[in-house]
Amino acid sequence: NAGVTQTPKFQVLKTGQSMTLQCAQDMNHNSMYWYRQDPGMGLRLIYYSASEGTTDKGEVPNGYNVSRLNKREFSLRLESAAPSQTSVYFCASSDPSRVNTEAFFGQGTRLTVV
Amino acid sequence: EDQVTQSPEALRLQEGESSSLNCSYTVSGLRGLFWYRQDPGKGPEFLFTLYSAGEEKEKERLKATLTKKESFLHITAPKPEDSATYLCAVRGTSGRNTPLVFGKGTRLSVIA
Numbered sequence: 001n002a003g004v005t006q007t008p009k010f011q012v013l014k015t016g017q018s019m020t021l022q023c024a025q026d027m028n029h030n031s032m033y034w035y036r037q038d039p040g041m042g043l044r045l046i047y048y049s050a051s052e053g054t055t056d057k058g059e060v061p062n063g064y065n066v067s068r069l070n071k072r073e074f075s076l077r078l079e080s081a082a083p084s085q086t087s088v089y090f091c092a093s094s095d096p097s098r099v100n101t102e103a104f105f106g107q108g109t110r111l112t113v114v
Numbered sequence: 115e116d117q118v119t120q121s122p123e124a125l126r127l128q129e130g131e132s133s134s135l136n137c138s139y140t141v142s143g144l145r146g147l148f149w150y151r152q153d154p155g156k157g158p159e160f161l162f163t164l165y166s167a168g169e170e171k172e173k174e175r176l177k178a179t180l181t182k183k184e185s186f187l188h189i190t191a192p193k194p195e196d197s198a199t200y201l202c203a204v205r206g207t208s209g210r211n212t213p214l215v216f217g218k219g220t221r222l223s224v225i226a
Contacts, residue, residue, distance in 0.1 A: 033213050042218035102148055103214055105157035
């Protein structure tokens with residue numbers, strides 16, 4: 001049981017390049033999330049998907065787009081990368097219909113924009 | 115707006131020296147307070163969920179408690195392997211689908 005899987009684990013982009021971060025979960029969870037983590041800032045929510053077919057903005061959505069491809073997969077796209085998007089990105093999932101509603105996290109994607 | 119404040123930012127303990135980490139929160143309608151452990155280069159790992167004031171949960175050397183305004187993570191006789199960043203998060207407002215809001219974490223170092 002892999003849990004939440006993120007790819008790639010590391011990426012270096014040049015300013016202006018685009019890329020998509022992939023996330024898949026095998027726990028049959030309805031809700032999925034993208035967070036970014038920066039030194040001294042904690043985890044900040046970028047976008048989330050409460051259920052298949054829905055997406056909503058979080059605290060820091062500018063410069064990002066998301067796609068909930070199906071119940072398992074939730075991708076994050078950077079259309080034109082900027083140095084300010086250098087960060088560690090975490091995908092998470094949870095199932096609000098269960099008794100225990102904690103979120104489970106992937107191992108992260110470390111992105112550097114030069 | 116839901117908010118979480120953790121203190122201290124960093125804590126250095128000698129092995130065996132017990133202490134507590136604090137998590138203060140403001141939320142409309144608490145639907146859960148969560149504690150996570152994060153090791154360097156890894157994703158957060160779930161530890162506890164607390165749902166109502168007075169509730170306590172324990173796991174090995176860790177015990178989490180909850181009041182209406184704050185939560186404490188008590189660490190009893192810590193070992194070097196307890197060194198990590200501990201994150202606190204809340205889910206509130208509109209219900210079980212609401213994303214978690216995180217504090218900035220407490221970086222714990224336990225010295226042998």
